Amino acid sequence: MLADLSIWHILILVAVVTLMFGTKRIPEIGASIGKGIQAFKRGLQDVGNAIEEPPPHRRRNSRDRCRTRAHRNA
Numbered sequence: 001m002l003a004d005l006s007i008w009h010i011l012i013l014v015a016v017v018t019l020m021f022g023t024k025r026i027p028e029i030g031a032s033i034g035k036g037i038q039a040f041k042r043g044l045q046d047v048g049n050a051i052e053e054p055p056p057h058r059r060r061n062s063r064d065r066c067r068t069r070a071h072r073n074a
Contacts (some may be wrong), residue, residue: 021029 018020
């Protein structure tokens with residue numbers, strides 16, 4: 001389907017898009033789409049890193065136990 005596009009089809013599409021959005025608006029649309037794609041990729045990387053990294057293990061010491069016991073008795 002896309003292989004059937006000739007140069008005339010592409011020029012007509014560009015003309016229609018330019019008439020619809022205007023020449024000032026087209027770069028803004030492209031920039032916002034690019035920022036959205038970058039944010040999506042960053043989000044995927046963050047999720048991937050969170051899945052791969054185990055949560056940090058916190059070792060409890062005797063002071064923590066004393067505080068929790070005192071807190072429960074109070």
